[in-house]
Amino acid sequence: MNHYLCVYEENEKSLLELLQEDEVKLESPCGGNGTCGKCKVKIIEGIVNKPLVEEINHLSKEELDSGIRLACLVYPKGDITVDVLYKKERNQRVLAEGYIPEFEVNPVISKRVYTLKKPTLENNVSYETLFSRTVKNLKINNLEILKQLHKVFEEEKVTVIYDQDEIIGIEPEDTTESLYGIAVDIGTTTIVVSLVDLKKGVEIQSETAINPQTKYGLDVLSRIDFVRKKENGVDLLHKAMIDCLNTLIEKLCNKNHVSSKKIYEMTIAANSTMMHLFLGIDTAxxxxxxxxxxxxxxxxxxxxxxxxNSSPFAKIYCLSGVSSYIGADIVAGVGVCDLDKRHKNILFIDIGTNGEIVLSKKGELSSCSCAAGPALEGMNISCGMRAAQGAIEGVEIKNDNIHLKVIEDTSAIGICGSGILEAISEMLRVGLVNKAGRIKSKESIIDDENLKGYKNYLTEVDGKRRVLLGENIWVTQGDIRQVQLAKGAILSGFYSLLNFMNIDMKDLDEVIIAGQFGKHLKVDSLIGVGIIPDVLKEKVRYIGNSSKTGALMCLLSHESRKKMEKLSKQIHYFELSTDENYEKLFTKCLSFKK
Amino acid sequence: MTILQKELLHELSNSVVEMDDERTTELAEQYVENKFDVYEGIANGLAHGMDRAGKLYEEEEYYIPELLMCSDVMYAGLDVLKPHLDYASTANKHKAVVGVVEGDTHDIGKNLFKIMLETTGFEVIDLGRDVPPIDFVNKAKEVGASVIGLSTLMTTTMDNMAVVIELLKKENIRDDVVVLVGGGPISQSYADKIGADGYAPEASAAARLAKELVKELKKSA
Known part of the structure; x- marks a missing residue:
């Protein structure tokens, strides 16, 4: 039990807001709009408002009778005690790895050792002057360097830290062996931090975490809304992220016996909203x-x-992006894949709440972003959950049975993105769902030789059809509609770019799937529901977390950095929602017909 | 009503539900040739079919593509019937002003609502997307609208719905119009919170609600 006392405040705050202010972790995918039904709590003691209509829709009668409510719609009228019903934070899979191309290691940050001449009575000039005589081209205009000068003169040798030709810091003694950097990928859902040895040019280890901002809303729009509505919202989100990064850096340093004071640069790839929030910049x-x-x-x-948490001289480098919805994370991926250089037609797609697509027509680049919604991440799905222990991640339908693959082989408690996609792909394949996305009725399959064996999986609740996957786990007609929306959004983005660049689907040489969620979506499922057209089946390649790889390359190679800066200016951005023909195309793409 | 007219109305309704545009056009032409009442052909034939399609949508049988296909078919039929429509029968239609609120450019939801409003007999003035709050108010005043329909897909822009309602109060016309809100992040609680008159999760249900609320509005007036 997680009994929790919430202290009443005069101003009309929802229980969800009160809990969040007290750092109680509670899932709130829709950002407190009352539309997702995930922020369930049990009221133990205290006076609250009557259940609202959304709660009656999202909660069963038994739940309501036992005092279960949605925290975002509960307004306490005094101190109350609640039970936070969230399942103990399960280990969510986070993808840190990915394809890394060959590149020349040539970090921006470097160190050189000098032997110092000490002052004497005959030569009693300032440390600053002495130092400038040894280290050429030095102009000290950095307070941190001035502060360190006296310490440096206690030793024979001094190590000078350069950002290319510019001196950014000094340290007593020869410290050239310790030169570290940090490469970061800030995703809307997950954060990956890598410790990198800049001297050896190798990645040492990476650590991952769930983005601490997720409790304020799962997708970028709910974060933006949080910033807009909450007085110090931008600071709250900014601080949460910095704290999380520092924790991860500390973990990495401890594990590898590296002092965080020997970290001299951090490179960051992220989508535009995350990059703004990382720097504490308003996102409205x-x-x-x-x-x-x-x-x-x-x-x-x-x-x-x-x-x-780093050396006092450390620098931060944020990779460049293209627009609000094609951020540095996508530019990084495009750079990692060298999309601009290859004389091929390549489609690059990062599947998430926003599906970002970049098309290279023999090196000419255009991009768009589609509002896919969170269905492919397991959200907005009635039994949806993130890819963590207990989530159904695979589904196979054969021999009158529905077979499930559950993460960590435990009993199933929900279904994640790859699971819902494969479930629907399989239902379409065997014919339990028709091409319009409609679940067949029990009556209609009773006389069907191929389908009648599945009749016990089909059911109706309040006239709404669903397919049972297990005890208390099902796929509803509404869930299928959510996946159709995601599919329609991505596929129509896909076609729009092809039209825009005037090339044909069959002229594509390759489809690259990047990112956290895409990685787990099987080619067969993607083809099965039609997110990727059939003709491209043999051309799909996964490259994993290319955002982090891009940050790593920018940390280790000056040339990669320049390349990505250049790339970001070459990628054309195409706004889909205002395109005249978009609605027709989107509608066509909603259907499962191929 | 003759048996033939009854049959044609029934068939018109069916052909809309079945998304058969050729058949609908044929039936509409036949209807006109027989000089049957055109207004009835629209209300009890084409719109009747579209209304059924909307209900099938609510029952989850149909989805957006089917609903839009049905509406294409309905409009194909209307193209045949409308030129023969007597002006008098359209004059006293209730007017509705619809649009996507400022800051948002996603308009498929609004378009569906517009279709369903037309199906229920409203004359719809579509302000498009990314519409400043004051434009809704001015247009409603100008045309004497009884309904304002506000739509958005994005959490970040939904509060502009409340702005429209505040402006209506300021202009002292809040009680003259029914305000309906809809879209992905909108809920009944949100509608209640900002003082909108109605909300429905589906366009067809929202259009029915609009009709009912306008009736009440006129009664109390």
Whole structure:
């Protein structure tokens, strides 16, 4: 039990807000709109408002009778005690790895050792002057360097830290053996941090975490809304992210016996909203038409400005993005795949709540972003959950049975993105769901030789059809509609770009699937529901977390950094929602007909 | 009503539900040739079919593509019937102003609502997408609308619905119009919170609701 006392506040705050302010972790995918039904709590003691209509829709009568409510719709009228019903935070899979191309290691940050001449009575000039005589081209205009000068002169040798030709710091003694950096991928859902040895040019280890901002809303729009509505919202989200990064850095340093003071640079790839929030910059303009970001180009700052656990001289480099919805994470992926250089037609797609698509027509690049919704991540699905222990991740329908594959082989408690996709793909294949996406009725399959064996899997609740997968786990007609929306959004984006660039589906040489969620979606499922057309079946390749790989390349190679900066300016962005023919195309793409 | 007219109305309705545009056009032409009442052909034939399609959507039998295909078929039929329509029978239609609120450009939901409103007999003025709050108010005043329909897909823009309602109050016309809200992030509680008159998760149910609420509005007026 997780009994929790919530103290009443005068201002009309929902229980969800009160719990979040007290750092109680509670799933709130829709950001407190009352539309997802996931923030269930049990009221133990205290006076609250009567259940609202959404609660009556989302909760069963038994649940309501036992005092279960949706925290976002409960307004306490005094101190109350609640039971937070979230299942103990399960280990969610986070993908840190990915394809890494060959590139020349040539970090931006380097160190050189000098032997110092000490001052004497005959030569009693300042440390600054002495230092400048040894280290050429030095102009000290950095307070941190001035502060360190006296320490440096206690030793024979000094190590100078360079950002290319610019001196950014000094350290007493020869420290050239310790030169580390951090490569970061900030996803809307997950964060990956890698410790990198800049001297050896190798990645040492990576750590992952769930983005701590997820409790304020799962997708970027609910975060943007949080920032807009909450007085210090941007600071809250910014701080949560910095704290999380520092925790991960500390973990990595401890595990590998590296001092965080020997970290001199951090490179970050992220989508535009995450990049704004990482820097503590307001996101409102991203969330409304004409959808412009405050900035999109590469950024360079001192890490101390953001309170990153590192050397006092450390730098931060944010990779460049294209627009509000094609961020640095996508540019990184395009760079990792060298989309611009190859004389091929390649489609690059990162599948998530927003499906970002980049098409290369023999190196000419265009992109779009489609509002796929969170269905392929297991959200907005009645029994949906993230890819964690107990989630159905695979489904096979054969011999009158539905076979399930559950993460970590435990009993199933829900279904994740790859599971829902394969379930629907299989239902379409055997014919339990028709091409329009409608679940067949029990009566209609009773006389069907191929289907009648599945009749006990089909059921109706309040006139709404569903397919049972296990005890208390099912796929409803509404769930299938959610996947259709995702499919329609991605596939129509796909066709729009092909039309725009004037090439044919069959002229594509390759389809690259990037990212966290895409990685787990099987080719057969993607083809089965028609997110990827049949003709491309043999051309699909997965590259894993290319966002982190891009950050890593930018950390280790000056050339990669320049390349990605250039790329971000070459990618054309195409706004789908205002395209005249989009609605027709989208509608056509909703159907499972091929 | 003759048996033939009854049959044609029934068939018109069926052909809309069955998404058969050729058949619908044929039936509509036959209907006109027989000089049957055109207004009835629309209301009890084409719109009747579209209304059934909307209900099938609510029952989850049909989805967006089917609903839009049915509407294409209905409009194909209307193209045949409308030129023969007597002006007098359209004059006292209730007017509805619809649009996607400022900041949002996703308009498929609004388009579905518009179709269903037309099906229930409203004359719809579509302001399009990314519509500033004051435009809804001005247009409603200008045309004497009884319904304002506000739509959005994005959480970040939904509060503009509340802005429209505040403006209506300021202009002292809040009680003259029914305000309906809809879209992905919208819920009944949200509608209640901002003081909208109605919300429905599906376009067809929302259009029916609009009709009922307008009736009540006129009664109390």
């Amino acid at each position: 303009s991203i969330g409304k038409s004409p959808y412009v970001p405050v900035f999109a180009s590469e950024q360079n700052f001192s890490a101390s400005l953001l309170g990153i």
